[in-house]
Amino acid sequence: MSQASAPVAARAVKTKLRADGISMVFKRDGKETSVLDNISLDVREGEFICLLGPSGCGKSTMLNTMAGFLSPTSGTVTIDGEAVTGPDPRRIFVFQERGVFPWLTVEGNIGFGLFKLSKEERERRIGYYVKLVGLQGFEKAYPQELSGGMKQRLEVARALAVNPDMLFLDEPFGALDSITRLIMRGELLRIWEAEKKTIIFVTHDIEESVQLADRVVVMSARPAKIQRIVEIDIPHPRDISSARYLELRDGIFEQIGLAHKV
Amino acid sequence: MNLPVRLRPYGFIAVLLVAWYIAIHRQAAHLLPDPIAVVGAFIELAQRGLLFKYIVASLFRVTWGFFLAAFTAIPLGLAIGWYRRSEMALNPLIQIFRPISPLAWIPIAILWFGVGDTAAIFLIFLASFLPLTLTAMNAVESIPAVYINAGRNFGLSTASLVYRILYPAVVPQLIIGLRITLGIAWLVVVAAEMIAVNSGLGFLIVDARNAGNRYDLVVAGMVMIGLIGLMLDTGMRSLENIRSLRWGYSED
Numbered sequence: 001m002s003q004a005s006a007p008v009a010a011r012a013v014k015t016k017l018r019a020d021g022i023s024m025v026f027k028r029d030g031k032e033t034s035v036l037d038n039i040s041l042d043v044r045e046g047e048f049i050c051l052l053g054p055s056g057c058g059k060s061t062m063l064n065t066m067a068g069f070l071s072p073t074s075g076t077v078t079i080d081g082e083a084v085t086g087p088d089p090r091r092i093f094v095f096q097e098r099g100v101f102p103w104l105t106v107e108g109n110i111g112f113g114l115f116k117l118s119k120e121e122r123e124r125r126i127g128y129y130v131k132l133v134g135l136q137g138f139e140k141a142y143p144q145e146l147s148g149g150m151k152q153r154l155e156v157a158r159a160l161a162v163n164p165d166m167l168f169l170d171e172p173f174g175a176l177d178s179i180t181r182l183i184m185r186g187e188l189l190r191i192w193e194a195e196k197k198t199i200i201f202v203t204h205d206i207e208e209s210v211q212l213a214d215r216v217v218v219m220s221a222r223p224a225k226i227q228r229i230v231e232i233d234i235p236h237p238r239d240i241s242s243a244r245y246l247e248l249r250d251g252i253f254e255q256i257g258l259a260h261k262v
Numbered sequence: 263m264n265l266p267v268r269l270r271p272y273g274f275i276a277v278l279l280v281a282w283y284i285a286i287h288r289q290a291a292h293l294l295p296d297p298i299a300v301v302g303a304f305i306e307l308a309q310r311g312l313l314f315k316y317i318v319a320s321l322f323r324v325t326w327g328f329f330l331a332a333f334t335a336i337p338l339g340l341a342i343g344w345y346r347r348s349e350m351a352l353n354p355l356i357q358i359f360r361p362i363s364p365l366a367w368i369p370i371a372i373l374w375f376g377v378g379d380t381a382a383i384f385l386i387f388l389a390s391f392l393p394l395t396l397t398a399m400n401a402v403e404s405i406p407a408v409y410i411n412a413g414r415n416f417g418l419s420t421a422s423l424v425y426r427i428l429y430p431a432v433v434p435q436l437i438i439g440l441r442i443t444l445g446i447a448w449l450v451v452v453a454a455e456m457i458a459v460n461s462g463l464g465f466l467i468v469d470a471r472n473a474g475n476r477y478d479l480v481v482a483g484m485v486m487i488g489l490i491g492l493m494l495d496t497g498m499r500s501l502e503n504i505r506s507l508r509w510g511y512s513e514d
Contacts, residue, residue, distance in 0.1 A: 069411055089417040099408045102509035103430040112426075113416035144509045162416065 016166065016198045017043040017066060022075035024061055034223040035061050036072070041217060041226065043200065048192060050209035051202045052252070053219030059202045060170055062224065066200065067093045067168045079166070089113060091166035092159035096175050100143045100155050106130065107139045109154055113162035129157040132191065149180040153187065160195060169201045173208070185211055189236055206256070210249045211238055218255050228255055295478040300485065303478035312466070316483075317490065320451050320462040323379060327386020328447045335391045336436065339398025340428065346403060356392060364389035364450050368457050381458040382451065389450040390443045397439025401432035434502070434510020441498035448491045463487050 024036040035058040043049050051059040064070045066077050068086045077084040079091065087093065092113075100109050110129050114122045130139055133153035143151050152172055159167055169188075173181045189212065192199055203209050209216045216230040230252055234244055265273045279297045286296040295303075307313040342352055364385050375381040405428065413427040455464025463483050470479035502511050 067415075069414075087411070087415040087417075089415065093411065093415050095408045095412065098406065099412050101409065101412070101427075101430070103433070103506050105506075115422075142505065142509065144512060 014045040015042050016045040016047070016079065017041075017200075018078045019062075019066060020076050020078070022062065022065060022072045022077065024058070024065065024070070025073045036065070037223040037225050038075070039224065039226055040075075041229075043198060046196055046198055048199045048212060048214045049201065050213035050216045051200065051219060052206065052209045052216050053204065053224060054221055054256070055204050057219050057221050058224035059204075059219055062219075063093075063168050063170055063200060063202050067091060069093070089162050090164050091168065092162060092164045093168045093170070094155050094159050094172050095170060096152070096172060100151050100158065102143050105140050105142055106135055106146075106154055109143070109158050110161050112158055125161050129161045132160070132194075133157040133187070147180075148176050149184060152176065152184060156188070156191065160191065160197075164197065166198045166200070169199065171202055171204070174203075181208075188212070193236070206249060206252050207240075210245060210252065211240060216252060218252060230255075292477075295481055299478040300481045303476070303482035304485075307466075307479065307482060313486070316461060316463050316466050317486065319459075320455065320464070321490070323382045323454070323459075323462065324386055324444075324447050324451045326379075327383045327451075328390050328444060330383070331387045331390035331394055331443075331447075332440065335394035336398045339395040340402050340432065342395070343399040343402025344424075344428065346399075356395065360392050360396075365453050368454065371454075372458055377458055377460070379459065382454040382462075385454040385458070386447045386451055390447050393443045393446060394439060397436060397443070398432065401435035401439070402428065404435070405431045430506075434507050437498065437501050437507070437510075441495060444494050444498055445491065448487075448494060452487055463490075 019039060019041045022036050022039045023034070026033045026035055039062060041049075051062060053059045061070065065072050066084070068077075068084045068088060068091075101112065104112065107126050107130070110126045111122050114125060117125070126139075130136055133156060135150060135154060135157070138146065138150065143154065146154065156167075156172070172188075173184050176184060185208065188199075201209075201212060210232055213232050216232060218227045218230060219225065220227050230248060232248055234242065234248070238245060282294075283296050283298070286294060304313065307316075367385060367388055368381075371381040371384045375384055409427050409431055410423070413423045418426060451462070452464035452467070455462035456468045459465055460469075463486055466483040467480050470476040470483065501507070
């Protein structure tokens, strides 16, 4: 009993990222638009969090703020107790597949952040991550010669290669077809379980969030607030036709105010 | 006609040459020399050692003017594009200078440098400088923010950001700009040589007219200018086939 609950308790203790009272107001042509409204969130170490909300609600802004690309109008973000003041190689942001550098090969992209390592170590890591994301045989290919799913895996590999402890993913599978998207979710979970990263994943896809996350943070339309945080207490691999899955999913559908019918 | 596709342009040129020949000989006025006279003019120029000498003279001026402009305008344009907010001040100035034809500078070029290579090189430099500055500015401004953000995320210093992101991201557009500008430079060298020097293909054309209305030499000079322009363009265009640059030219 105590053994079974120990990992959960241990995980609950350490906070990786804390967002405290984040508000964001954009000024344009003299008009002020409030995008984020007093958002506070604690993310535990090793946790997989999905930020879920309608398009344009500000969840990407929230992610960019947590990653240090934007400074909030008010509030603070701390990671491991340190205030976030800018982007940092210890936490890598994964854009949609358009983030890979088109002028570099697969190897060049994966090795991009490894400039401080020796040549041997760099090559060893490139080899390892090429294999991890299943791009063997494409080492010398340019992104233009790859499919959308392969480019996405390449970007994830480039991020993982610098051994960050956090990943920020901004609708990473949004541009992929639905079959590739399902495969990519499985791949991401496999990598997450193997590499023990803390992941914050932005999506507008309810199913995707329930399949992936430990907790789903449901956000409201602009200005974004946290409506509710849903704990997804189903162990991986998740049976997406189980009663519990459907219950959690439908709960979120209801929260967002969508009927179950198309 | 069932010519292979590759040969069709040559076939068409041959037809035009024949039409040219026939047209000239069907009327009395001397509007143009016929193609055979032009070939004769080429042979004459080659025999007198002028053809090669004039080609080299023109290419020499274009090379100097164009490369001087490239080595100054591209870094300047990249810097303006990079610090676009603080350097907006330069833009009105550029926009005022831009509509001034490089040829309008000919009197000033002669005043400053006298008649000779330097004046011609200066004119080529002027003709190339602004287009290249603008190309570099626009190229920097159109770099997608994701590339810059990704570079910053991996902890690059500003110097390595320039070298590893900015530079490779602008190269495809720069090559297009260089190609177009080289075309302009080649147009301008001919005009500059008509006034500012006494050698080169542009000089050949005015000189042939002034020294006895040798229109066969004029047309030979024109054909030579066209062929070399085509060669320069083809050379620049071949850069676009480099594998690591091809992304910059795809439809995607």
